[in-house]
Amino acid sequence: MKAQKSKKMGFMAMKLDMSKAYDRVKWEYVARIMEKLGFCEKGAFGTVYKGVLASDSKRFVAVKKLGKVVEEGEKEFKTEVSVIGQTHHKNLVRLLGYCDEGQNRLLVYEYMSNGSLASFLFGISRPHWNQRVQIAFGIARGLMYLHEECSTQIIHCDIKPQNILLDEYFTPRIADFGLAKLLLAEQTRAARTGIRGTIGYFAPEWFRKVSISVKVDVYSFGVMLLEIICCKSSVAFSLGEEEALVDWAYECYKDKKLDKLIENDEEARNDMKRLERLVIVAIWCIQEDPSLRPSMKKVTQMLEGVIEVSVPPSPSLFTSSPPSFKK
Known part of the structure; x- marks a missing residue:
């Protein structure tokens, strides 16, 4: 990831090597970027910011910065990088980059313009x-x-x-x-x-x-x-x-x-x-x-109506009489 000042956008832009599934990012670049990124929201494990790719000024990204690198946060970070890095589906958010230098933990995702x-x-x-x-x-x-x-x-x-x-x-x-x-x-x-x-x-x-x-x-x-x-x-x-x-x-x-x-x-x-x-x-x-x-x-x-659906039992009843769905 490289950082460069974008006068038009008003914050630092990010450049990622899109030939890879995702990039490992240098913290020295991310630190400069984070100073200029637009704030999106604060979550359970940190703050989410908004950025733009230097290679494509119309392509925005979301950067999730973990607030505290405690055991739980560390585990979440490693899991997220491992999981998203090996998945690809139109109904999953795509991971574009990450940073794991020292105490700094960030994830760079596609930006979803219509929110949650x-x-x-x-x-x-x-x-x-x-x-x-x-x-x-x-x-x-x-x-x-x-x-x-x-x-x-x-x-x-x-x-x-x-x-x-x-x-x-x-x-x-x-x-x-x-x-x-x-x-x-x-x-x-x-x-x-x-x-x-x-x-x-x-x-x-x-x-x-x-x-x-x-x-x-x-x-x-x-x-x-x-x-x-x-x-x-x-x-x-x-x-x-x-x-x-x-x-x-x-x-x-x-x-x-x-x-x-x-x-x-x-x-x-x-x-x-x-x-x-x-x-x-x-x-x-x-x-x-x-x-x-x-x-x-x-x-x-x-x-999707590919198979029929049968009448369900009450959700709270434990019984072996209704048909069970097998994988």
């Missing part, structure tokens, strides 16, 4: 129904890639709207692999770890002494799919209501009152068959028993 899915869904105006559906499909495909198509299986562990970014075409990109759990095929059944993720999206098995698998991401996706359908935040919903969003959604489905989920959304009302399919898929995803949840490949197929 959270801002998109929970803003003043409700996004179009068809656009929301396509975003849900894209996220499902990205997770299927992480779970089943990477050489090393990846569990994200923190799927939520804040970690889904939207590019200029509103294509969803899964971001923030800092909490990702890499598992070799022979380890997937035996891995155990501390709780990772965000309240409201935790799969029940995080609180039990059981093995953690890709099904924790399936659960989180199910919660987020309901948020995409309703344009309601599961966290905000639980603060204002006596029941959780997932329980309310299941009650609406059971009582055949799906119109309550979409209120005055005429586009969704005119697409009730697909709405019902999406709700059913979400209910399968949020089953408390992980063995009842479908794989992300099955989820993708069900969402």
Whole structure:
């Protein structure tokens, strides 16, 4: 990475060798860049800035600067570089460069011009129904890639709207692999770890002494799919209501009152068959028993109507009678 002053842009520009998957960056260059970068937001592990490539003044980047290099932050950094560096999919954010000199830890990503899915869904105006559906499909495909198509299986562990970014075409990109759990095929059944993720999206098995698998991401996706359908935040919903969003959604489905989920959304009302399919898929995803949840490949197929979806049981019931989805 090289730094040069950009009078037109008002901050330092960054030049990366785009012939590589990603670049290792000299801190002496990054330090100068960071002084001039536009501030984006502050996250759990540090601050995110905005920059521009010197080789292309129209191409912006996001630089994530870790605030403290403690054990947890160090682990996140190394995991993120390792994971993103070996992945490539249209529904994943691409890593362009990184810095790991001394105590300095930075990651350079593609800049997503339309912000997070959270801002998109929970803003003043409700996004179009068809656009929301396509975003849900894209996220499902990205997770299927992480779970089943990477050489090393990846569990994200923190799927939520804040970690889904939207590019200029509103294509969803899964971001923030800092909490990702890499598992070799022979380890997937035996891995155990501390709780990772965000309240409201935790799969029940995080609180039990059981093995953690890709099904924790399936659960989180199910919660987020309901948020995409309703344009309601599961966290905000639980603060204002006596029941959780997932329980309310299941009650609406059971009582055949799906119109309550979409209120005055005429586009969704005119697409009730697909709405019902999406709700059913979400209910399968949020089953408390992980063995009842479908794989992300099955989820993708069900969402797209490639395979039929059966009637789901109550998410909170543990029973062996309903059919389970096998990978």
